[in-house]
Amino acid sequence: MGKRTTIKDVAAAAGVSATAVSLVLNDRPSRVSEETRRHILDVAERLHYVPNQVARTLVTQRSMxxxxxxxxxxxxxxxxxxxxxxxxxxxxxxxxxxxxxxxxxxxxxxxxxxxxxxxxxxxxxxxxxxxxxxxxxxxxxxxxxxxxxxxxxxxxxxxxxxxxxIDNHAGGRLAAQFLIENGHRRIACISGETRVGNAAGRRDGFVEGLAEVDLSPVLVVEGDYRFDSGLDAAPDIVASGATAVFCCNDLMALGLLQGLHRLGRSVPDDISVIGYDGIAERFGFGAMLTTVGQKxxxxxxxxxxxxxxxxxxxxxxxxxxxxxxxPPELIRRGTVAQIPMLPIESGAESRADAERVEVG
CATH class of the missing domain: 3.40.50.2300 (Response regulator)
Known part of the structure; x- marks a missing residue:
């Protein structure tokens, strides 16, 4: 292993004092001319000088x-x-x-x-x-x-x-409003763990968005934000008769898409899916996933x-x-279908307590 280049090495090669080199390399005020400053920087680069961060931390009280x-x-x-x-x-x-x-x-x-x-x-x-x-x-x-x-x-x-x-409550409301605007009335939800504040905010905002038009979820599945939560929830979602599902993160939405595919259901022809995060596409997944995007x-x-x-x-x-x-943003892609706009029912049936299932 080669010897570390020091400030003294740079000073000797540049023909200046170690103090001048220290001031220039640490970008501190000095009376060093611009020509000399450039010369010192050139020499430091040629000698592959790397600052000693431990020593710098002792001086600046910052580790960077x-x-x-x-x-x-x-x-x-x-x-x-x-x-x-x-x-x-x-x-x-x-x-x-x-x-x-x-x-x-x-x-x-x-x-x-x-x-x-x-x-x-x-x-x-x-x-x-x-x-x-x-x-x-x-x-x-x-x-x-x-x-x-x-x-x-x-x-x-x-x-x-x-x-x-991110305002998770507003994001949940965005998802509910978008599905309602596209004609959906039987809507399910796969939430995250309710002990986590952002999961509760998304779910609560979603439920409140439905309640504004006298609806409630036909099913709420509590997941854990992981792929398998969405995958495992697919049979219960299908059995609920939901035409649309709000998943409280994209990873669970991707799992649900896989589970629905295994059950022979087509998205969005048979059932619509909306996620949350807007991150899946960055990793090459879910290019068509409609989602509530976090900026x-x-x-x-x-x-x-x-x-x-x-x-x-x-x-x-x-x-x-x-x-x-x-604020969150709605990212419209290809997993939510518009269906015939059915009238919103009133009374106990539409506001019945949603069945709750835990998975994952």
Missing amino acids: LLALIVPDIQNLFFAGLAKRLEEECQQSGYSLIVANSGDSRETEHRLLTRLVSRGVDGVFLIAAGESCGDVEALRSDVEACSCPVVLIDRLVDVDWCDGVG IGWLAHESAAVMLDRIGGSPSAGIASRTIML
């Missing part, structure tokens, strides 16, 4: 490292968000460490402690499902961190921490902006906590 903790890196939404957030961080000179909690509160706690102890400048946190059900424990963990923490997506109760998310680039941008404000100590960083809620 940020961390993102996700519940499930295999989830397409979290993977896509991690990629966009990494791009945002890189634009500001930061590297991003991604860690997976496995939706476990214990693992999440351990990761927070370990990452903070290793000197990251801030943590982006998508709370584990177990933490969403134990908000006080989550709050205790966050408040114990010596660096800024920004909650993303699963915002739980965020009056004590910065949070950036993932916007979510990453706003999350990074809040974090950098906290680290940089901007005037807005003095606010106790901030919650930024972004």
Whole structure:
């Protein structure tokens, strides 16, 4: 292994002082002429000089490292968000460490402690499902961190921490309204785990959207945001007689599409399907899936902006906590069919309590 090039090596090769090299390479104010500055940079590049980040951290008290903790890196939404957030961080000179909690509160706690102890400048946190059900424990963990923490997506109760998310309640209403506008009256729902706040928001917004026209779901299946939840729900969906299904994420929608195909049902001719996230197409799946899109680039941008404000100590960083809620968007593709507009019935039949089935 070759010897690391030091500031002294660059100074000797450039014929200037080590102090001048340090000022130029750290982009600090100096009286060094522009010609000399360019010469130092050229020499540093020729010698393959790489800054010693450990030494720089001791001087600046910043590691230029940020961390993102996700519940499930295999989830397409979290993977896509991690990629966009990494791009945002890189634009500001930061590297991003991604860690997976496995939706476990214990693992999440351990990761927070370990990452903070290793000197990251801030943590982006998508709370584990177990933490969403134990908000006080989550709050205790966050408040114990010596660096800024920004909650993303699963915002739980965020009056004590910065949070950036999508208005899930509005997204659920969008899905309901779109299906109603296309003539559907017998509509089912595959939700996420109701202990997770965004899952409850999507489901509740959807149910309220139906209730506005005196409808209720013919079936609610509680899934877990994974592919198999949608796949396993297919027989119950078919048995319910639903003409349309709202899936609370794209991954479950893709599983449902596979399950319906196995049962010989055609989408959208036999049954319509709408997902949530708008992420599947980025990975080469679900190119035709109608979905409620989360603006993932916007979510990453706003999350990074809040974090950098906290680290940089901007005037807005003095606010106790901030919650930024972004609007969803309906992405119309090919899995929702328009059917003859049937009249909306009134009375007990249309407002009957939906059957609830748990899968996954």
